[in-house]
Every structure is written in structure tokens, then in C-alpha cells.
Amino acid sequence: MLNKIKRYIASEQLLKPKAHCLVALSGGADSVALLLTMRQLGYETDAVHCNFHLRGDESNRDEEYCQSLCKQLNIPLHIAHFDTLTYSEVHKVSIEMAARELRYRYFFQLKEALGADAICVGHHQEDSVETILINLVRGTGLSGMLGIRPKKGDIVRPLLCVSRKEIEEYLHQQAISYVTDSTNLVDDVVRNKLRLNILPQLAAINPSVNDAILTTARHLMDVDKIVEESLLQALQSAVKPLRNGQEISFKRPFISEENVPFALDLQVVRQFPAPSYLLFYVLKPLGFTTSQITEVAELANEKTGQLWESAAYELTHDRHSLLVLPLEHDVPRPLLIPETGRYVYDERISIRLTASFRNPQTPLSFSKDANIIDLDAASIRFPLTLRRTEVGDRFTPLGMQGTQLVSDFLTNRKRNRFEKRTQLVLQDATGTILWVVGQRINHHFRLTEETTKCLRVEALL
Numbered sequence: 001m002l003n004k005i006k007r008y009i010a011s012e013q014l015l016k017p018k019a020h021c022l023v024a025l026s027g028g029a030d031s032v033a034l035l036l037t038m039r040q041l042g043y044e045t046d047a048v049h050c051n052f053h054l055r056g057d058e059s060n061r062d063e064e065y066c067q068s069l070c071k072q073l074n075i076p077l078h079i080a081h082f083d084t085l086t087y088s089e090v091h092k093v094s095i096e097m098a099a100r101e102l103r104y105r106y107f108f109q110l111k112e113a114l115g116a117d118a119i120c121v122g123h124h125q126e127d128s129v130e131t132i133l134i135n136l137v138r139g140t141g142l143s144g145m146l147g148i149r150p151k152k153g154d155i156v157r158p159l160l161c162v163s164r165k166e167i168e169e170y171l172h173q174q175a176i177s178y179v180t181d182s183t184n185l186v187d188d189v190v191r192n193k194l195r196l197n198i199l200p201q202l203a204a205i206n207p208s209v210n211d212a213i214l215t216t217a218r219h220l221m222d223v224d225k226i227v228e229e230s231l232l233q234a235l236q237s238a239v240k241p242l243r244n245g246q247e248i249s250f251k252r253p254f255i256s257e258e259n260v261p262f263a264l265d266l267q268v269v270r271q272f273p274a275p276s277y278l279l280f281y282v283l284k285p286l287g288f289t290t291s292q293i294t295e296v297a298e299l300a301n302e303k304t305g306q307l308w309e310s311a312a313y314e315l316t317h318d319r320h321s322l323l324v325l326p327l328e329h330d331v332p333r334p335l336l337i338p339e340t341g342r343y344v345y346d347e348r349i350s351i352r353l354t355a356s357f358r359n360p361q362t363p364l365s366f367s368k369d370a371n372i373i374d375l376d377a378a379s380i381r382f383p384l385t386l387r388r389t390e391v392g393d394r395f396t397p398l399g400m401q402g403t404q405l406v407s408d409f410l411t412n413r414k415r416n417r418f419e420k421r422t423q424l425v426l427q428d429a430t431g432t433i434l435w436v437v438g439q440r441i442n443h444h445f446r447l448t449e450e451t452t453k454c455l456r457v458e459a460l461l
Helices: 002-011 029-040 057-073 084-091 095-114 125-138 164-174 190-205 209-238 266-271 275-286 290-299 406-412 417-422
Strands: 020-024 044-051 077-081 118-120 239-241 262-265 307-309 313-318 321-326 335-337 341-346 349-357 372-376 384-388 424-427 433-436 453-460
Touching: 002 029, 020 029, 020 095, 029 044, 029 057, 029 164, 044 057, 044 095, 057 077, 077 095, 084 095, 095 118, 125 190, 125 209, 190 209, 209 239, 209 262, 209 266, 209 275, 262 266, 266 275, 266 321, 275 290, 275 321, 290 307, 290 313, 321 417, 335 341, 335 349, 372 433, 406 417, 406 433
Parallel strands: 020 044, 020 118, 044 077
Antiparallel strands: 239 262, 262 321, 307 313, 313 321, 335 384, 341 349, 349 453, 372 453, 384 424, 424 433
């Protein structure tokens, strides 16, 4: 078994030779075998045990066993105690999720403190089979059918190449005992139901059911690579940033929060061989549900304006695109500008105002930069205010006489939902909008031949 694990570590590039490993040690057969194999393969090894205090005396028994084993093997042992029930209640998560969060948070902190290279956990072949079946029962995409991955960040799983039977035979050969978690023998959770009830029935149909499922998973891994390349090519054409200077990063998951806000070109989506599949891969990592994504796919050809929300994002159909925007809970405060000078609105924009006198005999000149304007300062009243546009805002666009809603003006200019929501306006003390920033000034404040005092306004992005 050692040689098998050694080859697996090399083929999956899990660990460098002589790496410093933290081994998650529960006291069960899998973790004990992992600890022994890592030591025998020449890795610098520390053991980590978490006592979640969920099983009374049995939890303390496991801790004592781990202490005894590590003392026998002369392996450093790090122990953490957790009030898992309280954590579960406070954070409103299941006991299983609470234990997972506490465990991995401690693992990562300890890895950082010790300068270790990796965290090793003892998942084996049957664990991967169970994970595939759990995902299948709950409903999954292709990635859910691939089983447990051998490596995820700093977490590695060297035993995924061996079965539970091989692990037990190895421990028997080593004359090493282990403890058994009694909760694993009760079919009270999904994984236990599969392990204790479903898999034995499947094995009655095909004694090699585990090998068959894992072989299928390996085939699907190859398929997944082909699909991933196809998705990547499509998304590079379909996804466009909505924020100036923003760059889209295409890594798995293809779209992460660092890419939001963005637009998804519906024409590219429709040309993809499986449009719904592409939408799933884009939107699922952002918290949109399967039913929402199905609805998006069905309504993407309908009229614009539909809106969907996940916990952190909103999705809207805008003309020929789907826009994904962050949900806004705190709108930036209006910026009061008491006099000329430079003022910061937020981390992306500041405003600079300078006043100057003009000789009426001098020909008029205008900035060609949309973010720099010149106004007739004669009737402008300070303080000015820079703020987001609001419902009901009106102004007189340059070249017009009557007023127009800012929202209608932006719609006519084909501005999308994100651009409308983040649009800034500059108004004076009378509440009159002087400038729809970057778009159009108010006609009544334009420079004329009679202008003697100018106010230059620059939006510095």
C-alpha cells in the first residue's frame, strides 16, 4: 500500500519530498493509517486532533488514544477543544457544518503558525464514492460527479487511491489498533444511510460497484477538462467588465466575486451548444439557485427588465445582456463641495473645481474630455453636491429647452442598469442639476459669449 500511495502522491503532485505535513488525526482507521504512511514515506509529520465534545466519554477516549499513539510514534501532537454545540447555535449551522468550520479554521491557523506545507486528511476511495452518490441524490452538475478531489488548496488527500479494506489490512500488518466512532454505525445522516444501507445493496448487484463508480468518475474528469476548455473559450467572448479598469479573471470557478459587476453577452450564450450549462457554471458560484438559473435560461429571450437576487448579487436582463451586480446595502453618501478645490467621493472618483475669468472678446473653447466640463459660474450657488441620481431627478440637457428626467435621458443613451444605478449628478445649492457626470451639462449653465467667469469641473477617475 505504501508504494501505491507514493505513486499517487507523485502522479497528483500532492506533496514535495520531505514536505512538512499536518495530519488530521481522529483516531479512526483512516487517519491512523494516514499518519503512519506519511511518517514511513519520509515526510516531516505533526498530528492534529480536534475534540468537539459531542460524544461524551467517547470523545475523551479518542483524544487519549491519539495522545498515546503519538507518544508511541514520537510524533508531535496538537489538540484543540471546541464547544461545537454553542458554535452551531450562534452561527445557525448544522452540527456537522459547525465541526467542519471549526476544524479547518484551526488547521489553517496551525499550518500558518508552524510553517507547514500541507494539511493531510484521510479520505479514501469509499468516501469519494459516497460523495458522488450524495451529490447525485441531491442533484448535481458534472463537477459533483467527479468525487473528492485529491488536492484543494493546502488540503491534500493521499489515501484516495486506496480502499477501506486495504487500510485495515495495512494497520493489521503494522499491529496498530484504532478507535471506532459509534456515530458512524447509525444510519441517521445521509452519508451513513448510503454506507450502511444503499452501497451494500448496490454491491449485491455488482460486487465491484465502488471500482465501477470511481472508473466512471475518472472518465468524467477527462470530460470535465474538455467542457472546461469549451466554457473558458465561450466566457472569454461573453463576459465583459462593467467597471472602468476592471479585469476579468477566468479561473475555476470561472466567475468569482472579484469579477462582479459584469455583463454576459446573450448572443454568445445562445450560440453555446448548451446555454443552460454555461449559465449554471457562471451563476451557481455566485449563489443563484438551480431553479433561478433555469428561469433565467427560459426568460433570456423575453423582454428585458427581469430581476433575480442571490444573497449577495442581483441579476437582470438588460437588452442583449445579462448584468450581474453586487447587491448594495450602503449607498455612498453625497459629497458636499463648499468651494473650489479637490474632493474625494469614493475610492474610484474624486472631483476638482477651479474658477477662472474669461475675456468676452476671447473665442469660446470647450473640453473634448467627457469628464471635464466648463460652466458659466455667474448663477451657480455653492455649496455644490455630488451624489447618485435619484428617482424624479430632472435637468435641461445641453441643446434642449425643456426639462427631462435623468432616468429617461440615460435610457435614451442606452445606459444599462449598473450605469444608471451608479450615475452621479452634480447639483448646486438651489437643487438644480448642473451636470450628469460624464454625460451632459445643463443647458442653462453652458458657456456663452457673455460669460466672464468660468467654473471648470473635472471628474478624476
